[in-house]
Amino acid sequence: MNQLLKDALQHIEEADAVVIGASNGLSIAAGIHLFADDNAFSDNFGDLALQQGFRCIIHGCFHAFPAEAEKWAFYSRMFAYFLHDRMPDPVMADLLTLVKNKHHFVVTSNIDAHFAAAGFDPERVFEIEGNCRNLQCANACHDQLYPGDELLATMAREQANGKVPAALIPVCPACGGKMQVHIETGPRFLKGAQWQARQTAYRDFVTQAQDGKILFMELGVGARNQLIKAPFMQQVYQQANARYITFNRGRELFIPDAIAHKSLGIEGDIGHNLKQLVSLM
Template identity: 60%
Template sequence: MEEKLNKILTKIEEADSVLIGASNGLSISEGIHIFAENADFLENFGDFRKKYGFRSIIQGCFYPFPTEEEKWAFFSRMYNYFLYNEEASPVMKNLYELVKDKNFFVVTSNIDDHFRQAGFPRDRLFEIEGNCRNLQCTIGCHDQIYPGDEILSEMAEKQENGKVPADRIPTCPECGGPMQVHLEVDRNFLKGEAWQKSLQAYQDFIGSAHGKKIVLLELGVGARNQLIKAPLMNLTHQEEHATYITFNRGSELYIPEAIATKSIGVDGNLAEVLQQLAQEK
């Protein structure tokens, strides 16, 4: 393992650019598992589990709550759960330490906004499915995405019996209609100007890396993931000087034969590996 980690550090150091692709496995390494009915879920969302029957945070995100008061109770509590600690986790601090001096970009399906919390600049980040702290008009009457920290934290604090007071529920400042968290949980997800700008920055980064040494640093992305993993593997195949570095556990660690000679796979505890890499950098 020591030899493999040294090789990873060398590849990152020699790279002209580093593209980070991250999904649920990275969040799990921080202690957040949105797909699990674990002790943490029951402690923080047990009343929702009892009342509505859903068994994980991700199921709650897609649940058709009967009222706005109940919907916002869940989403404000989820916001509070993800971002209650204002300081970034050791996992995210180590990741930032590993790449902060490089020309990097991040593409992620994680919705907890922990990259920005750790210091990753907004203009180097494409959150494909949105994040838990921004709001949008549900009917999409206009393109604006709104910061929701103040509203969400207040709703999390004021809720009682699984509901928030009706007078705390946000309405669209343009049309007066309902709002929702800017997450891709339904067809209302707004892929407006801000989202398109991030997508373009992602594409521009890839374009600028063409023909140069690029490291594709993949963190906790499932073996069958088509949103992040497939594009990163395709890019590795297309770029002569690319190195594909993937971190995962067991059967989720997948490297196709076509890019095996340009790849490094690490099967292990992601939090521990990132800490070791950051320390040895």
């Protein structure tokens, strides 16, 4: 394992550009499990879950709440749990340490906004499915994202009995309708100018880096993931100078034979392995 980590560090150091791809497994390594009915879920969402009948955070995101007061109680609580009540995360800090002096870009389906919170440049992060801190019109009547930090923190603080006060519930400044958090839970998720600008920045980064040594570094992305993993593997296959490192646990660690000679697979706890890598720097 130690040699594998040394090889991985050498790949990072030799790369002209690093593309980081991250999904649910990285959030889990940082202590957030969207799919688990665990102690953290009970501690942070237990009363809302009991009242509304959902059993994990992701179910809450797709839950049909009876009214806006209950909906915002959940989403503001989620914001506070992901960001506001959380200490700086050591897993994300280690990841940043590994790449901060490299030309890098992040693509992620995680909605917890932890890359920006950890100090990654938001201009170099493409959050494909949005994040927990921006708001949009729930009717998608206009293409604008609104920073929600202040309002969400207030709603998290001032909610009672599973409801936020009516005066705090946001309404769309254009149509007067409902608002929602900008995460992809349905067809009205805005993929407008701001979303597209980030997608373009990501594509441009990969295009401009492909003539040099480009490293695709993937963290906690499931073996059958089509959103991040499949495009990464295609790029590695097509580009002569590309390399690929994937971090995951057990059977989720997958490298196809066609790119095996350019690839390293690092199995086990992602947080532990990132810390080991930093200690080797």
